[in-house]
Amino acid sequence: MRRLEGHYVGAVPHNRALNLRxxxxxxxxxxxxxxxREDLVGNPETGVLHGGCITSLIDGTCGGAVILSLAxxxxxxxLDLRIDYVRPALxxxxxxxxxxxxxxxxxxxxxxxxxxxxxKMRPIATxxxxxxxxxDARRRTEEEGLT
Amino acid sequence: MRLRDAxxxxxxxxxxxxxxxxxxxxxxxxxxxxxxxxxxxxxxxxSDHLVGNATVPALHGGTLGALMETTAIFKLLWRGETTTVxxxxxxxxxxxxxxxxxxxxxxxxxxxxxxxxxxxxxxAWQDDPNHPVAVASAxxxxxxx
Numbered sequence: 308m309r310r311l312e313g314h315y316v317g318a319v320p321h322n323r324a325l326n327l328r329x330x331x332x333x334x335x336x337x338x339x340x341x342x343x344r345e346d347l348v349g350n351p352e353t354g355v356l357h358g359g360c361i362t363s364l365i366d367g368t369c370g371g372a373v374i375l376s377l378a379x380x381x382x383x384x385x386l387d388l389r390i391d392y393v394r395p396a397l398x399x400x401x402x403x404x405x406x407x408x409x410x411x412x413x414x415x416x417x418x419x420x421x422x423x424x425x426x427k428m429r430p431i432a433t434x435x436x437x438x439x440x441x442x443d444a445r446r447r448t449e450e451e452g453l454t
Numbered sequence: 455m456r457l458r459d460a461x462x463x464x465x466x467x468x469x470x471x472x473x474x475x476x477x478x479x480x481x482x483x484x485x486x487x488x489x490x491x492x493x494x495x496x497x498x499x500x501s502d503h504l505v506g507n508a509t510v511p512a513l514h515g516g517t518l519g520a521l522m523e524t525t526a527i528f529k530l531l532w533r534g535e536t537t538t539v540x541x542x543x544x545x546x547x548x549x550x551x552x553x554x555x556x557x558x559x560x561x562x563x564x565x566x567x568x569x570x571x572x573x574x575x576x577x578a579w580q581d582d583p584n585h586p587v588a589v590a591s592a593x594x595x596x597x598x599x
Contacts, residue, residue, distance in 0.1 A: 321514035324503035348478045350539040351457055357479035358523050358542045363516025367506075370515075385515040389546040 308332075315339065315371045322367050325360060330403055335376040339368040341402045354398030358390075361422055361432060364404050365390060369418040369436045372406035376416065382441040386415070390434045400424045402431065416440050457539065461531050470494075473528060477539075485521055487528045494532055496525030496560040505555060512552035515588075519547045522576035522590040525560040530574075530594060535567055540594035543571070553587040556580055570596055 312329045315337070316322045322339075325347070330338040341347075341356070341364040349357025366388055373383050396402065405427060406420040416438040421430040460476035463469075470487040474480045484499035498504070498521040506514030523545055530540050558578055565573040576590040577583070 318508065319514070320503050320505040320508060321517060322506075346478045346482045351476060351478065352538065357477070357520070358545070359479060359483065359516070359520025362519035362523065362545070362547070363514055366514070366516040366519065384552065385547075385549045387546060387548045388515070388519070389544065391544040392542050395541070 315367070319367065321363060325363060327364065327367060331405075332371075332375060335372060335408045336406065337368050337371040337375055338403055338405045339364060339371065341404070343399050343401050348398075355396045356398075356402065358392070361396070361402060362388070362390060364402060365406070365420050365422060365432065365434045366436070368404040368406040369408075369420050369434070370438060372408040372418055372420075373411070373416040373438045373440065376408040376411055377440065383416070384439050384441075386437045386439050388434060388436040390432050392432050394429065394431050396431045397424060411440065414440055414442065458537070461537075464532055465534065470528060470532075473531065477524075479520075480524060483517065483520055483524075485524045487525060487532075493561060494525065494529040496521055496528060496562075498558045498560075500556050500558075502555075507552075510552055511555050513555065513558065515547070515549055518549070518553060518558060518578055518588045519545065519590065521558055521560050522547065522562075522578050522588065523592065526562040526572075526574045526576050526590075526592055526594065529562045529564075530572060530596070533567075535572060536594075536596040538597050540572065540596050543593040543595055545590055545592040547588055547590045549588050551587050553578075554580060558587065559583070568596075572596055 410417040420434040422432040460472040463472040468489045474486045560578040572594045578588045
């Protein structure tokens with residue numbers, strides 16, 4: 308878990324700035340948590356986190372799920388990401404994102420994700436993303452930071 | 455300054471500083487806005503913590519989404535379409551090319567602004583507005599005045 312944290316959080320400056328934490332992983336699945344912080348609040352009247360940091364959490368988790376599902380290291384870049392906010396986020400609670408890479412083709416990977424406060428059955432947001440997978444790792448095998 | 459007062463101040467002066475200061479996440483991200491030829495142009499100032507891939511190097515995709523969502527919200531507040539921060543119903547971000555480690559600008563277009571829902575397209579670029587790094591389409595739930 309610690310090694311994975313170095314890979315997905317330590318090597319990615321913005322994930323590190325958000326203090327993302329690896330909660331769980333398996334081939335094709337990754338869960339990252341975004342701890343609640345006052346400086347990430349989007350609406351000071353409600354104290355709820357800004358959608359932007361939830362976008363970053365979901366993008367980072369989905370990209371990580373793609374990398375976990377690949378047989379060999381490849382460069383991965385987000386092609387598109389759709390997020391539906393299905394329930395208001397609550398203040399003072401961390402947000403967990405579970406991402407599942409359900410299909411990888413030669414060039415493209417498809418991911419679904421949900422974000423919640425700990426209860427997967429009560430999502431705050433659902434998302435689907437597609438990622439471009441570069442064909443060869445070239446000399447970039449160490450760069451698998453998520454963009 | 456309370457958010458509502460910040461919105462009033464921005465509408466009166468066209469200076470978005472008060473709004474940025476009232477929204478903690480906008481400060482954390484270095485996101486602000488200014489009026490250029492009567493339109494709201496969002497800007498995310500480059501900072502090392504915005505990087506997603508340190509080797510390329512490229513900005514984190516989530517930060518571009520954050521800038522575009524924030525620019526749309528700033529424009530909705532400035533135009534008086536809503537009194538409180540509008541709720542994002544959904545946002546789709548298309549990434550067109552990797553973003554270099556430098557400032558990113560964004561402009562929002564309202565496809566339709568109804569009483570309850572605004573349909574918005576947002577374009578983000580670095581050097582050339584005709585060469586966007588990302589585009590977004592989003593829906594916001596409004597609280598009319």
